[in-house]
Amino acid sequence: MIGSDLVMYEEEFRKIDSELQKLHQQANAKVVFLVDKNGQLIASAGDTHDIDTTSLASLTAGNIAATGGIARLLGEKEFTILFHEGEKDNIHISLIGQRIILVVIFDSRSSLGLVRLRVKKAAEILGKIFEEITQKVDKEKGEGKLEESLFAEISDEDIDNLFR
Amino acid sequence: MSFINYSSREINCKIVYYGPGLCGKTTNLQYIYRRTNPEQKGKLISLATETERTLFFDFLPLTLGDIKGFRIRFHLYTVPGQVFYAASRKLILKGVDGVVFVADSQIERMDSNIESFEDLKINLAEQGYELEKLPFVIQYNKRDLPNVVPVADMDKLLNNRKIPWFEGVAVTGKGVFETLKVVAKQVLFELKKHY
Numbered sequence: 001m002i003g004s005d006l007v008m009y010e011e012e013f014r015k016i017d018s019e020l021q022k023l024h025q026q027a028n029a030k031v032v033f034l035v036d037k038n039g040q041l042i043a044s045a046g047d048t049h050d051i052d053t054t055s056l057a058s059l060t061a062g063n064i065a066a067t068g069g070i071a072r073l074l075g076e077k078e079f080t081i082l083f084h085e086g087e088k089d090n091i092h093i094s095l096i097g098q099r100i101i102l103v104v105i106f107d108s109r110s111s112l113g114l115v116r117l118r119v120k121k122a123a124e125i126l127g128k129i130f131e132e133i134t135q136k137v138d139k140e141k142g143e144g145k146l147e148e149s150l151f152a153e154i155s156d157e158d159i160d161n162l163f164r
Numbered sequence: 165m166s167f168i169n170y171s172s173r174e175i176n177c178k179i180v181y182y183g184p185g186l187c188g189k190t191t192n193l194q195y196i197y198r199r200t201n202p203e204q205k206g207k208l209i210s211l212a213t214e215t216e217r218t219l220f221f222d223f224l225p226l227t228l229g230d231i232k233g234f235r236i237r238f239h240l241y242t243v244p245g246q247v248f249y250a251a252s253r254k255l256i257l258k259g260v261d262g263v264v265f266v267a268d269s270q271i272e273r274m275d276s277n278i279e280s281f282e283d284l285k286i287n288l289a290e291q292g293y294e295l296e297k298l299p300f301v302i303q304y305n306k307r308d309l310p311n312v313v314p315v316a317d318m319d320k321l322l323n324n325r326k327i328p329w330f331e332g333v334a335v336t337g338k339g340v341f342e343t344l345k346v347v348a349k350q351v352l353f354e355l356k357k358h359y
Contacts (some may be wrong), residue, residue, distance in 0.1 A: 005358075006167045013171030038259030039223075039239060040167040040176045054206045058223045058239065062211070065255040066220070150168070150234070151356050158231045159352045163345045 006036050006099075007137045013043065015129050019122055020045035027118040028110035030089065034126070035060050035101045042100070056103075060093060064101055083112065094119055097127045165259035166355055174235045177351050178259055179344075182284050183266035184276035185217070185245035188305040191334035192266060193224050193240055196344060199337065200226065218244040221256050228348065238348055245280065254287045262299035262351040263288075264343055266332070267322055269304050269312035274321065281322055299350030302329040303343045308336070 024045040033044035039061035181189040206225035332339030
């Protein structure tokens with residue numbers, strides 16, 4: 001279980017960020033963000049100023065989890081796209097590679113068709129980047145590099161100090 | 165399943181408060197929320213029914229501080245305790261890094277405690293976890309009530325592994341931070357062990 005921790009590196013983060021910026025622009029979206037299935041916010045693009053992205057990330061993951069539960073009850077593997085329509089804003093949620101959730105919030109300046117089209121393209125690219133990350137983590141774990149880079153530096157005392 | 169972000173220099177972990185209905189899981193989170201500095205916490209989200217019973221989950225993001233330039237963040241979740249929300253409970257355990265089992269100390273709730281404890285083990289197993297291998301703390305809650313079972317007896321019922329436990333009165337905050345501290349510490353030590 002620990003082996004499936006999500007790790008994000010600077011290099012891949014930049015790639016993801018630029019992909020999200022592109023999607024934000026091309027889909028005419030208000031906000032675009034990526035969440036992992038456990039509710040952790042990974043990256044976002046657009047005007048997130050007035051949005052509580054942490055809460056949004058956790059609720060989106062809850063939403064996907066609940067929908068996934070419904071899917072399994074119906075004998076489906078998963079519903080990969082969710083769409084909620086509001087009076088002004090709409091939200092398009094899609095699953096990338098079983099692990100990552102891509103969320104696009106848009107209003108009347110865009111359309112569902114455009115969002116779906118752009119999301120499909122972005123999802124392919126993002127999916128590949130996450131595959132790269134998984135490979136990189138496995139490789140670094142094998143070489144013991146992760147250990148050197150962070151956790152070896154953290155002493156038991158550091159952890160204790162956090163709770164003083 | 166923690167999230168280590170080298171880019172934003174953050175480590176995110178997930179702790180789930182588990183236990184039977186009305187044992188005080190939400191009350192634990194509410195107390196933590198009230199007693200934490202604004203800059204350390206996000207919003208407390210409660211997906212509850214009109215009668216304030218947890219329907220899906222409560223969620224509280226908490227920043228503990230920095231270690232070696234990494235911000236340590238915990239996401240605290242509760243499950244809905246009522247028996248018939250079994251399907252939802254299972255979902256919330258996904259990706260959990262540490263568990264707090266909140267037990268109701270009242271004598272008439274002992275069966276519910278045991279049932280919930282078994283339910284926890286089964287649900288974890290379905291996700292591929294073993295409770296024995298997870299950071300895990302028990303809180304014997306509602307110690308202020310008159311009809312409580314002695315801790316030693318509860319320990320026999322629920323804690324044959326002798327994991328850390330705390331007496332709690334979540335409404336007044338007794339034991340709340342002690343419980344959180346120990347489980348959070350365990351999670352970080354576990355993480356350190358695996359990398």
